[in-house]
Amino acid sequence: MRTRTEFVERAVEAYVEELREAHVVVVKEWKPAEARQAMLRYLKGRRATYVTDIAEALGMDLDLAFQVARTLAKEGKVVE
Numbered sequence: 001m002r003t004r005t006e007f008v009e010r011a012v013e014a015y016v017e018e019l020r021e022a023h024v025v026v027v028k029e030w031k032p033a034e035a036r037q038a039m040l041r042y043l044k045g046r047r048a049t050y051v052t053d054i055a056e057a058l059g060m061d062l063d064l065a066f067q068v069a070r071t072l073a074k075e076g077k078v079v080e
Contacts, residue, residue, distance in 0.1 A: 035058075039069070042054055
């Protein structure tokens with residue numbers, strides 16, 4: 001049976017490992033038209049990518065990124 005101390009040590013080690021793998025994303029202010037153009041530039045030459053990856057790469061709020069992606073899909077500029 002493990003002691004309480006061992007249990008806490010393992011939990012802390014797991015948390016520290018998660019922090020090592022984490023990174024900070026700085027979200028910038030985007031106007032919708034700018035976000036649209038930035039997303040189109042980002043996608044140019046790429047076969048496929050996730051909206052979350054685009055948002056992370058561009059520093060874009062997730063809600064705005066999904067909104068822009070939906071608009072581009074409706075316009076036929078991207079495929080869902």
